[in-house]
Amino acid sequence: MIVGDEGDYVVRAGSVLLRQVSIGGRIVDIAIGDDGTIAAIGEGIGAEYKGDAEFIVEGKQDIAIPGLVNTHTHAAMALFRGYADDLPLHEWLTSKIWPLEALLTGDDVYHGTRLACLEMIRSGTVAFNDMYFFMKDAARAVTEMGMKAVLAYGFIDLFDEERREREIRATEEFCRWIGSLRNPSIRAAVGPHAVYTVSTEAMKWLADFAKREGIIVHVHLSETEREVAECEKMYGRRPAFVLDECGLLTERTTAAHCCWLDQQECNLLGKRGVHVSYNPVSNMKLAVGRAIPYQWLKEAGANVTLGTDGAASNNNLDLMEGMKFAALLQKFFWNSQTILPAHDTLAMATSSGARALGFGDGRLMAGSPADIVLVDRYAVCNTPLHHLESNLVYSCTGGSVKTLICSGKVLMQDRVVFDERKIIEDAAKAAQRLLDRLGEQVIQEH
Ligand SMILES: [Zn+2]
Numbered sequence: 001m002i003v004g005d006e007g008d009y010v011v012r013a014g015s016v017l018l019r020q021v022s023i024g025g026r027i028v029d030i031a032i033g034d035d036g037t038i039a040a041i042g043e044g045i046g047a048e049y050k051g052d053a054e055f056i057v058e059g060k061q062d063i064a065i066p067g068l069v070n071t072h073t074h075a076a077m078a079l080f081r082g083y084a085d086d087l088p089l090h091e092w093l094t095s096k097i098w099p100l101e102a103l104l105t106g107d108d109v110y111h112g113t114r115l116a117c118l119e120m121i122r123s124g125t126v127a128f129n130d131m132y133f134f135m136k137d138a139a140r141a142v143t144e145m146g147m148k149a150v151l152a153y154g155f156i157d158l159f160d161e162e163r164r165e166r167e168i169r170a171t172e173e174f175c176r177w178i179g180s181l182r183n184p185s186i187r188a189a190v191g192p193h194a195v196y197t198v199s200t201e202a203m204k205w206l207a208d209f210a211k212r213e214g215i216i217v218h219v220h221l222s223e224t225e226r227e228v229a230e231c232e233k234m235y236g237r238r239p240a241f242v243l244d245e246c247g248l249l250t251e252r253t254t255a256a257h258c259c260w261l262d263q264q265e266c267n268l269l270g271k272r273g274v275h276v277s278y279n280p281v282s283n284m285k286l287a288v289g290r291a292i293p294y295q296w297l298k299e300a301g302a303n304v305t306l307g308t309d310g311a312a313s314n315n316n317l318d319l320m321e322g323m324k325f326a327a328l329l330q331k332f333f334w335n336s337q338t339i340l341p342a343h344d345t346l347a348m349a350t351s352s353g354a355r356a357l358g359f360g361d362g363r364l365m366a367g368s369p370a371d372i373v374l375v376d377r378y379a380v381c382n383t384p385l386h387h388l389e390s391n392l393v394y395s396c397t398g399g400s401v402k403t404l405i406c407s408g409k410v411l412m413q414d415r416v417v418f419d420e421r422k423i424i425e426d427a428a429k430a431a432q433r434l435l436d437r438l439g440e441q442v443i444q445e446h
Contacts, residue, residue, distance in 0.1 A: 017053035018059055018405070019058050020046075022064065027043065028043050032408045041364060041365070057410060059403075061377045065392065066363055066364055067127065068350055069127045069354050069362065070306070070307055073130055074131060074132045075112065075128065076134075078317070080431075082315055083100070100434060106136070107430065108430050109134035109138055109141075111426050112427060115423060120317050122404075122415075123399075124319065129357055130149055133153065143185075146411045147185070150187045150216050152216075153171055153174045156193045164201065174188060175213060192248065195231050195235075195239045196227055203243065207246050211250070219253065221243065222259060222261050222265070223259055223260070223286075238265055249268065251272070253275065254305070255274055257277070257288070259289075271300070275356035276297055278348070280325040282313040306326055318398035320392070326345050370408040375400050381396040
């Protein structure tokens with residue numbers, strides 16, 4: 001079925017045959033059913049499936065890997081890329097980011113999210129975990145772009161009862177609306193922003209609501225030292241324990257950052273089966289002062305995954321690049337050459353992320369969702385090819401991704417994404433309109 005058409009490129013969904021791709025050094029074909037799952041993988045199976053395939057992609061020996069999964073981002077912040085950098089954290093937030101966010105419209109979020117999806121598709125990401133505002137507009141963008149996402153309305157009550165009631169209604173309404181779409185690629189989550197912006201009353205309500213609805217919890221946890229100190233002052237306990245008392249640490253929970261967890265908190269997260277989103281680039285850019293205690297989390301059995309955070313604190317959504325930062329930051333901070341090797345880093349960005357978001361197992365196997373990325377076999381970063389995982393993590397960036405298939409839909413082929421020029425132009429205009437509104441507001445205020 002052809003779902004879009006521009007020039008000589010179309011987005012195709014239906015049965016697909018991927019011919020002559022490299023998996024583990026073997027050249028194989030991958031047959032994808034029209035239900036969006038992998039029907040078969042094997043040498044020479046193309047002949048058998050060719051007749052049924054509605055669409056054939058020539059792999060040209062490119063390397064097939066599972067699609068990457070970005071477990072923490074604020075996609076629409078792609079509009080803020082490069083707007084404010086190299087500032088102290090508090091000044092960055094209060095003088096730059098929050099004034100712009102206050103002027104955001106649903107239309108901005110739609111265009112920003114489309115831009116973010118385009119960037120993620122181009123760099124090998126098939127699914128992401130998003131927390132922001134105007135999330136119906138984000139859902140519309142994700143649907144059009146063909147990706148998979150878990151979307152949370154960012155819940156912030158600032159300990160105010162009236163605001164809490166409003167946020168509760170907004171959360172309920174959004175989650176029911178997402179449910180009514182009956183789109184398996186888009187799921188709702190609850191999004192308690194963090195312990196310093198959300199009351200315990202609200203966190204308890206969110207935990208109950210998420211349990212009743214069987215949906216994911218997406219929360220920021222212990223990003224900065226200051227946040228931990230303030231939490232201890234306010235509650236007499238560290239943040240992970242406060243979340244746990246509210247019922248927010250579950251097997252459906254993804255906790256972003258987790259830089260300042262102590263060993264007891266890591267054990268608690270492991271015991272509760274929590275998924276952790278490690279955001280190395282954002283952590284380094286915002287100088288949070290500590291890398292996540294990966295070893296403790298791993299020993300405790302927590303599932304550590306990878307995220308980019310928003311483009312304002314990264315400044316891209318390239319998870320291929322993020323893998324390198326992930327491994328290097330652990331090695332540097334924890335003074336160990338052997339911590340977080342390439343194999344584990346790749347798993348973090350693929351199978352661990354897919355598991356956290358409930359989008360399959362993140363592996364290339366018959367029966368798995370057809371979330372497949374083809375990386376250029378003949379790129380400089382893959383030459384020589386002594387050790388594929390080393391090349392993928394330490395040498396390649398998103399620019400080496402040639403083709404991306406999400407739930408069996410070919411969203412990029414040979415580096416061409418449907419409607420790319422228009423997505424970029426529309427996003428640039430939306431960013432400019434946002435700045436224009438900021439200018440007007442400044443004039444009105446003075
Ligand atoms: Zn964040």
